Amino acid sequence: MSKFKSRPLKLGMLVSVGLLLFVMAVYYLGSKQNLFSSTFTVTSHFYDVKGLVEGNKVRYSGISVGTVSSVDIISDSTISVEMLINQKVWEFVRKDSKVEIGREGLMGSKMVIIHPGTPEAGTVEDNEMLESIKAIDVQEIIQEARGIIDDSRMLSKSLLEMSEKINNGDGDLGRLINENTITTKLGQAGDELLAFAKNANEISGKVNRGEGDLGRLVNDSAITYELTFTLNHLKQMTAHADSVTMEMLLFSKELNEGEGLLNRLVYDREMAQHVDTTIVKVGQGVDEVVQTAGKIRESWILNLFSGRDKKDKQAD
Amino acid sequence: METVIEIKHLEKAFNDIPVLTDINLELKRGENIAILGKSGTGKSVLTKCIVRLVQADDGEVLVLGNDVLRMDDEQLNEIRKKVGYLFQGGALYDSMTVRENLEFQIRRTQLEKNKTELRQLVEESLENVGLLDAINKMPGELSGGMKKRIGLARTLILKPKVILYDEPTTGLDPVTSGEISELILAVQEKYNTSSIIITHDIKCAKMTANQVKIMKDGKFYAEGTFSELCESDDQEVKAYFS
Amino acid sequence: METLKENILGSLERFFTEVGSILLFTGNVIRQFFTAPFEHKELLKQGYYIGNKTLPLIAITGFIMGLVLTLQSRPVMVDFGAESLLPGMIAISIVREIGPVITALLCAGKISSGIGAELGAMKVTEQLDAMEVSGAKPLNYVVATRVMATTILVPILVFFADAVGLFGSFAALNMREDISFRLFLSLAFDSLGFADVIPATIKTIFFGFFIGLIGSYKGYTADRGTESVGLSANSAVVTASLVIFIIDLVAVQLSELIYGF
Numbered sequence: 077m078s079k080f081k082s083r084p085l086k087l088g089m090l091v092s093v094g095l096l097l098f099v100m101a102v103y104y105l106g107s108k109q110n111l112f113s114s115t116f117t118v119t120s121h122f123y124d125v126k127g128l129v130e131g132n133k134v135r136y137s138g139i140s141v142g143t144v145s146s147v148d149i150i151s152d153s154t155i156s157v158e159m160l161i162n163q164k165v166w167e168f169v170r171k172d173s174k175v176e177i178g179r180e181g182l183m184g185s186k187m188v189i190i191h192p193g194t195p196e197a198g199t200v201e202d203n204e205m206l207e208s209i210k211a212i213d214v215q216e217i218i219q220e221a222r223g224i225i226d227d228s229r230m231l232s233k234s235l236l237e238m239s240e241k242i243n244n245g246d247g248d249l250g251r252l253i254n255e256n257t258i259t260t261k262l263g264q265a266g267d268e269l270l271a272f273a274k275n276a277n278e279i280s281g282k283v284n285r286g287e288g289d290l291g292r293l294v295n296d297s298a299i300t301y302e303l304t305f306t307l308n309h310l311k312q313m314t315a316h317a318d319s320v321t322m323e324m325l326l327f328s329k330e331l332n333e334g335e336g337l338l339n340r341l342v343y344d345r346e347m348a349q350h351v352d353t354t355i356v357k358v359g360q361g362v363d364e365v366v367q368t369a370g371k372i373r374e375s376w377i378l379n380l381f382s383g384r385d386k387k388d389k390q391a392d
Numbered sequence: 393m394e395t396v397i398e399i400k401h402l403e404k405a406f407n408d409i410p411v412l413t414d415i416n417l418e419l420k421r422g423e424n425i426a427i428l429g430k431s432g433t434g435k436s437v438l439t440k441c442i443v444r445l446v447q448a449d450d451g452e453v454l455v456l457g458n459d460v461l462r463m464d465d466e467q468l469n470e471i472r473k474k475v476g477y478l479f480q481g482g483a484l485y486d487s488m489t490v491r492e493n494l495e496f497q498i499r500r501t502q503l504e505k506n507k508t509e510l511r512q513l514v515e516e517s518l519e520n521v522g523l524l525d526a527i528n529k530m531p532g533e534l535s536g537g538m539k540k541r542i543g544l545a546r547t548l549i550l551k552p553k554v555i556l557y558d559e560p561t562t563g564l565d566p567v568t569s570g571e572i573s574e575l576i577l578a579v580q581e582k583y584n585t586s587s588i589i590i591t592h593d594i595k596c597a598k599m600t601a602n603q604v605k606i607m608k609d610g611k612f613y614a615e616g617t618f619s620e621l622c623e624s625d626d627q628e629v630k631a632y633f634s
Numbered sequence: 635m636e637t638l639k640e641n642i643l644g645s646l647e648r649f650f651t652e653v654g655s656i657l658l659f660t661g662n663v664i665r666q667f668f669t670a671p672f673e674h675k676e677l678l679k680q681g682y683y684i685g686n687k688t689l690p691l692i693a694i695t696g697f698i699m700g701l702v703l704t705l706q707s708r709p710v711m712v713d714f715g716a717e718s719l720l721p722g723m724i725a726i727s728i729v730r731e732i733g734p735v736i737t738a739l740l741c742a743g744k745i746s747s748g749i750g751a752e753l754g755a756m757k758v759t760e761q762l763d764a765m766e767v768s769g770a771k772p773l774n775y776v777v778a779t780r781v782m783a784t785t786i787l788v789p790i791l792v793f794f795a796d797a798v799g800l801f802g803s804f805a806a807l808n809m810r811e812d813i814s815f816r817l818f819l820s821l822a823f824d825s826l827g828f829a830d831v832i833p834a835t836i837k838t839i840f841f842g843f844f845i846g847l848i849g850s851y852k853g854y855t856a857d858r859g860t861e862s863v864g865l866s867a868n869s870a871v872v873t874a875s876l877v878i879f880i881i882d883l884v885a886v887q888l889s890e891l892i893y894g895f
Contacts, residue, residue, distance in 0.1 A: 083658070084650075084652075084653075084654030084655040084657075084658055085647060085650050085651045087653075087654035087657055087658065088651055088652065088653030088654030088655070088656075088657065089650045089653075089654070091653060091654070091657055092649075092650060092653050095880070095884070098884070099883060099884065099887065102887040102890070102891065103887070440763070443767050445763050445766060445767065469769045472767050472768070472769055473769060475767075477763075477764070477767045479759075479760040479763065480760065481759050481760065483759055483760040483763065483764035484761070485756075485761055485764075486755070486759075486761070496768065497768045499770075543764075546764075550768075
């Protein structure tokens with residue numbers, strides 16, 4: 077009988093107590109997250125911990141490495157903060173590492189920040205004291221910002237004064253802006269420029285009407301006619317040169333495609349050399365034609381600028 | 393005559409308080425035993441021990457030669473198919489219609505039966521108790537006597553060899569009680585069943601029982617045929633028949 | 635003094651025995667999940683019944699819950715100038731905690747007590763015994779189907795409550811300011827991650843399981859007698875609610891361990 081009764085009782089006790097222990101264990105784990113990992117201790121002294129409490133996080137370069145284990149008042153100006161830090165990061169905490177009190181976000185709770193020191197200083201020892209630096213506080217930032225605002229207010233005030241003076245015509249800049257004499261002078265200069273332009277206009281008018289040498293050069297139709305004639309001649313000459321090249325082309329084509337004796341001649345090396353030299357000579361001939369044409373152009377330009385006796389030279 | 397149920401030295405206690413002590417009983421085929429007794433004397437516990445609704449502490453319960461107390465669930469189900477049990481209030485399933493109530497009883501044991509056979513079986517059973525009209529009613533719409541009759545129909549659908557009646561006439565008017573008693577006899581005649589009838593209704597016991605046992609404090613106080621007990625000089629026994 | 639000590643020990647013993655019995659019962663029910671026959675018809679019937687019975691209740695409660703929560707938290711958020719965070723905050727609190735717990739408590743009140751009373755009545759009128767005798771295991775046919783139905787349905791009801799709650803929150807915001815439904819949804823869902831939804835859903839599966847189980851247990855172990863029907867319904871609600879909070883407590887810690895918040 078008792079066997080039947082005690083089985084649920086035992087099971088119930090086992091499970092209830094187990095569940096209770098689990099719940100408690102997890103809560104304990106939550107508050108002291110370093111329960112199962114080995115830790116070492118460092119302390120630091122602050123003037124003001126700004127609301128830091130036991131259980132707050134300790135961060136090293138932004139990584140959560142431990143918790144604050146105690147906050148004690150040592151004297152009226154010193155508060156000792158003891159931190160439990162994960163064994164794994166021991167080697168990175170140096171003797172000259174600095175400790176600061178910061179905030180998780182703008183509204184979050186406080187935490188301790190450990191700034192990495194220099195490797196030369198060596199690794200910190202257990203229970204060693206680290207130097208603290210004064211934390212940046214939101215309150216202080218606001219104070220500073222207020223100073224900046226005051227400064228800028230002063231600046232804008234003096235700027236205002238300056239512009240007022242300018243308006244009133246005080247000083248050189250003021251005069252420049254405010255006095256009328258300068259503009260009058262500028263007006264006169266403009267008038268003079270206008271007269272100058274008028275003269276220039278007259279000159280170009282004369283040229284248009286063919287008055288004077290320059291005018292004739294520009295306006296005389298006879299000169300234009302002669303120039304056209306010369307150009308025609310030049311055109312004919314280039315046409316001639318063109319036909320020569322054409323014939324050469326036909327000739328070489330026949331050489332390539334023709335049959336019989338001529339064809340054999342082409343594929344004969346000596347013959348080819350002959351043809352080569354011929355072509356070179358032809359090239360020279362073309363060059364000469366080009367040079368001649370060049371001379372003609374030069375002489376024509378000369379004629380153009382010398383003005384008279386153009387009829388004697390144009391026959392070239 | 394063949395012995396259907398044999399109980400030897402049955403013991404049962406709840407929380408160290410004995411309910412049944414040294415119960416011996418033998419039920420032969422075609423025989424009806426009525427067990428009389430006051431409330432709380434362990435009559436219901438005894439019948440429940442027979443189908444192992446209550447696990448007895450000690451003793452032997454042989455149903456058709458098998459020891460009910462020491463068998464696995466499958467064997468027990470086989471035995472339970474052969475032993476019908478009519479509960480006090482009929483114990484109809486409230487959420488099912490009468491037809492579903494009857495079908496539920498056989499769906500587990502005779503799944504191979506097809507739908508027309510199933511319907512025939514249900515209707516035949518209801519006809520036996522004269523309540524074919526109520527086939528689509530919910531138990532809530534039925535009177536106490538009807539519930540008991542349908543409970544009996546549900547028991548009969550499995551064609552049991554033994555039927556255990558747990559207070560079949562309790563809470564019914566005398567006329568309906570008489571009808572139920574007649575029904576018990578009719579069933580016995582038709583299917584040649586044996587029964588154990590738990591009751592404190594003398595009329596019912598007189599009508600149905602071949603043998604009457606009087607139970608007191610977890611023991612059989614007196615037993616015999618109805619007329620034998622009627623003539624007994626024992627004050628306790630006389631109290632039942634006056 | 636002695637009697638006091640005995641009383642305390644006695645009630646402790648009763649408590650532990652109860653816990654143990656529930657656990658043994660749980661084991662039996664879970665075994666029935668994997669035992670033939672699988673009563674899919676009864677499961678569907680129970681599922682439909684449970685869903686149908688609780689859906690309107692949960693819809694109304696969910697809506698009011700979202701509405702009130704938003705109206706109550708809004709002034710604080712306005713003080714911080716963080717009104718735009720409000721939908722996200724409400725979404726997280728509804729999905730992670732309030733939706734599951736409120737729905738589970740409502741289901742404990744409605745379903746658990748219903749099952750407790752129903753099974754209690756079946757026990758008292760010997761229907762469970764009759765089933766047992768007929769070869770159908772009531773633990774399989776009656777209890778396992780109900781427990782399975784609540785296990786499946788409560789998470790669905792919770793999703794539904796979450797959705798209606800969010801809509802209630804939107805309605806509350808819309809009463810006070812002008813916000814489009816799309817903006818609200820995007821603000822709300824931006825803040826939700828799998829880490830919010832998955833632990834909450836797993837939690838609700840357990841809620842559902844125990845709502846069905848406690849109701850069944852209380853009904854199944856009811857004493858004989860009409861008044862025990864009421865008693866089993868009543869204690870089903872109380873025990874189920876208590877179990878819901880215990881699960882919630884364990885769930886929040888487990889998800890904290892797993893997800894780190």
